[in-house]
Amino acid sequence: MPATVPELVQSTLGHQDDGDDIRADTLLSATLVTQRSLMNAYIACMLMLLPLIVEAVCAGTPVASAQVPSMATGAPISESLIAKVHATVDEDTVRLTAIFKDLHQHPEIAFTETRTAAIVAEGIGRTGVVGVLQNGPGPTVWFRADMDANAVREATGLPYAANAKQRLADASEIDVMHACGHDAHVTWLLGLAKTMVAMKADWSGTLVLYAQPAEEVGTGAQAMVEDKLWQRGFPKPDMAFGLHTVPGPVGFVASSPGVRMAGTDQLDITFTGVGGHGSAPQMTIDPVVMAAQAVLAYQTIVSRNLDPQTAAVLSVGSIVTGRDNNVIPDSAVLKLNLRWFTPEVREQLLTRIDEINHGVAIAAGARADMLPVRRMKGTAGPLVNDLAMIEAINPSLTALLGKGKVIAEFPAVMGSEDFQEAFTSLKTPYAFLLVGVAPPELFAKARAAGQPFPYSNHNPDFFVDLAAVPLGAKVNAVAALSVLVTRR
Ligand SMILES: [Zn+2]
Numbered sequence: 305m306p307a308t309v310p311e312l313v314q315s316t317l318g319h320q321d322d323g324d325d326i327r328a329d330t331l332l333s334a335t336l337v338t339q340r341s342l343m344n345a346y347i348a349c350m351l352m353l354l355p356l357i358v359e360a361v362c363a364g365t366p367v368a369s370a371q372v373p374s375m376a377t378g379a380p381i382s383e384s385l386i387a388k389v390h391a392t393v394d395e396d397t398v399r400l401t402a403i404f405k406d407l408h409q410h411p412e413i414a415f416t417e418t419r420t421a422a423i424v425a426e427g428i429g430r431t432g433v434v435g436v437l438q439n440g441p442g443p444t445v446w447f448r449a450d451m452d453a454n455a456v457r458e459a460t461g462l463p464y465a466a467n468a469k470q471r472l473a474d475a476s477e478i479d480v481m482h483a484c485g486h487d488a489h490v491t492w493l494l495g496l497a498k499t500m501v502a503m504k505a506d507w508s509g510t511l512v513l514y515a516q517p518a519e520e521v522g523t524g525a526q527a528m529v530e531d532k533l534w535q536r537g538f539p540k541p542d543m544a545f546g547l548h549t550v551p552g553p554v555g556f557v558a559s560s561p562g563v564r565m566a567g568t569d570q571l572d573i574t575f576t577g578v579g580g581h582g583s584a585p586q587m588t589i590d591p592v593v594m595a596a597q598a599v600l601a602y603q604t605i606v607s608r609n610l611d612p613q614t615a616a617v618l619s620v621g622s623i624v625t626g627r628d629n630n631v632i633p634d635s636a637v638l639k640l641n642l643r644w645f646t647p648e649v650r651e652q653l654l655t656r657i658d659e660i661n662h663g664v665a666i667a668a669g670a671r672a673d674m675l676p677v678r679r680m681k682g683t684a685g686p687l688v689n690d691l692a693m694i695e696a697i698n699p700s701l702t703a704l705l706g707k708g709k710v711i712a713e714f715p716a717v718m719g720s721e722d723f724q725e726a727f728t729s730l731k732t733p734y735a736f737l738l739v740g741v742a743p744p745e746l747f748a749k750a751r752a753a754g755q756p757f758p759y760s761n762h763n764p765d766f767f768v769d770l771a772a773v774p775l776g777a778k779v780n781a782v783a784a785l786s787v788l789v790t791r792r
């Protein structure tokens with residue numbers, strides 16, 4: 305869920321930007337060479353994963369007497385497949401939990417996820433990763449995990465809490481924490497990889513597992529696309545999945561069709577004035593006053609200009625201007641964040657922002673060459689789950705989790721994602737699921753106290769109950785099996 309857009313940080317992970325048409329198998333063998341040069345602790349984890357992927361790529365045996373995917377039938381996958389997923393992930397849980405704790409203890413902020421990326425495979429989009437499991441005929445299904453952490457000082461007190469600061473390329477140091485559960489997302493992806501390789505006789509099709517950088521700043525998916533994600537020869541998706549943690553109870557999954565999350569924009573407005581002495585404001589055009597007036601006027605856009613039944617948010621997260629008490633500065637920058645569900649509302653927000661900026665500047669006496677400038681820094685459209693995919697997976701998820709544990713009517717939220725931005729040009733249908741990671745007793749206690757959740761994503765006390773580590777891997781595997789060709 306994007307917060308702010310910091311400067312992009314140069315990655316140490318070598319990435320290909322030559323646009324070569326790279327086949328999956330050569331990509332995977334090349335990965336070993338690239339990653340060895342990193343010489344870090346993740347090599348062991350990665351080497352465990354990669355031979356499994358290569359094996360699946362080479363196997364490529366179609367499933368005998370394969371049935372059409374339950375995508376077409378809407379029926380759950382068989383009980384024996386569910387049992388196999390349980391057994392396979394349960395056997396892998398010690399490894400997955402160790403990986404999760406290690407990831408949690410070593411969080412990395414947007415576009416610096418090199419250590420995290422080294423777990424999975426090859427760098428793409430600065431720090432992104434793509435791994436391919438080709439296993440005979442059938443649909444091609446992409447699964448995403450995002451990898452980046454948050455600039456938050458952890459206060460969980462967990463034995464595997466992240467206590468060290470992260471040093472950035474400019475030598476500054478920041479607090480950093482996995483406060484959005486992306487460490488769990490990566491772990492779930494690795495659990496999915498191992499499970500689907502172990503069960504490769506039970507399904508047919510192609511799975512592409514990828515780890516995306518920089519979700520929190522809202523530009524990671526776009527960075528992968530701009531890094532020629534779709535020109536590298538990876539199998540094109542027929543559908544895509546993403547999972548995200550929510551502080552709901554472990555064992556519950558929100559898997560709902562239609563609009564799920566708002567579209568978002570990050571933008572900066574610069575007011576230019578004329579600086580001067582604080583004692584002589586009549587000699588200046590004060591950008592601080594212009595900025596203050598604009599912030600208040602913006603609040604009338606949602607409340608006075610939009611249809612009251614339309615959901616939208618305009619927040620000003622930062623005002624950057626001046627330094628001294630007695631100096632009127634010559635410029636002020638406002639950092640805005642928008643949330644909306646339709647392009648028309650987005651357009652209305654931007655138009656009114658421009659009109660207010662213009663009006664405020666003119667009223668302050670700004671000359672024509674000093675009018676405010678709007679800079680768009682990143683955008684992501686609303687997240688809209690595909691109905692057919694949700695209908696295809698929910699019966700199987702219910703078979704996995706139990707009756708009443710799959711919430712098909714979860715309300716849309718004003719939070720945003722950039723997962724879907726990778727697939728915009730291909731018009732790939734996708735499903736984005738929310739997986740409960742809070743201890744059920746803590747959740748119940750919060751509800752009894754009138755709180756919606758025991759804690760929130762991005763808070764210093766956010767944590768993932770370890771019971772959710774294998775569970776997310778199982779949700780991934782069952783979702784995959786629900787849309788692939790399976791032996792029933
Ligand atoms: Zn987040």
Ligand SMILES: [Zn+2]
Binds near residue numbers: 305484485486519548
């Ligand atoms: Zn997140």
